[in-house]
Amino acid sequence: MTDETLLETRGLTKEFKGFVAVDNVDLRVKRGTIHALIGPNGAGKTTVFNLLTKFLPPTRGTIHYKGSDITRDNPADVARRGVIRSFQISAVFPNLSVLENVRVALQRKSTGSQFAFWKSDKTLDKLNDAALAILDRVGLKDFAQVHAGALAYGRKRTLEIATTLAMDPEMMLLDEPTAGMGHEDVDRVRDLIKEVAKGRTVLMVEHNMSVVSGICDIITVLQRGAILAEGPYAEVARNPQVIEAYMGTTHA
Known part of the structure; x- marks a missing residue:
């Protein structure tokens, strides 16, 4: 401070x-x-x-x-x-896994694959370790392969903080x-x-x-x-x- x-x-x-x-x-x-x-x-x-x-x-x-x-x-x-913002209403991709949600956010920092939704999963696997490290930090590593839409409300908000962190604000x-x-x-x-x-x-x-x-x-x-x-x-x-x-x- x-x-x-x-x-x-x-x-x-x-x-x-x-x-x-x-x-x-x-x-x-x-x-x-x-x-x-x-x-x-x-x-x-x-x-x-x-x-x-x-x-x-x-x-x-x-x-x-x-x-x-x-x-x-x-x-x-x-x-x-x-300057990265989270919203009052949980904003996650419900049909993507928890890992994939964080990986999407990490694409901003990945040269040449920014928000490359059209690319295959394999091209984005290089982001998995970083995504898992963030999920471990927020206590969601055990939920990495769970669809975000299936998470309890509190964990959805935690995932939102994780995706905010992935943007390296x-x-x-x-x-x-x-x-x-x-x-x-x-x-x-x-x-x-x-x-x-x-x-x-x-x-x-x-x-x-x-x-x-x-x-x-x-x-x-x-x-x-x-x-x-x-x-x-x-x-x-x-x-x-x-x-x-x-x-x-x-x-x-």
Whole structure:
């Protein structure tokens, strides 16, 4: 963890036909931190993610990554810079094996076979060892030959983190990684995020306060699209405005 700002927004704003979903947000994510974005339903958390990863254009404001203005980049450009996102809804290829899912992601790093769906399996076998190493790291090696669609929900989300890792991101954006999970799966994924964050920067939207309090260095609280409070969990949790707006609710 350093004082270097890796990702920064300045006056980031998104309006939808007069409705302000994100309101003048100045966000700074430090390199090497796990930074959480929390807030009540409709606070604008996922919209911020969509702006950062260029799935939505901002109405106003700018986005900077490693000091470069990436406001006009497209999603592929942002991914090439090393900013890789997972989604709130599990996004795996259900008819491919767990190994094949990770191997598809690894193709980005394999010269001459980027996302070569038309090539035979044999040409991609050289990626198997790397894929298995990633699956071992996230606890899915024993499920390598299982169709992803047959996995339990918590393991599907774990596979999604594995495919995100396979893209070798400098910064991971995780959108509600523990949503819909039972207690055991939440604990597993929380520990996994802490492990894969070593040497990386993580920005996550998360509703589970036990996850946020256990692994996050900095928390930014959004309310009605604007930043309500920011700081370490212990500090934010004592903020009367945050308690009123968020801590008394059961969902993000």
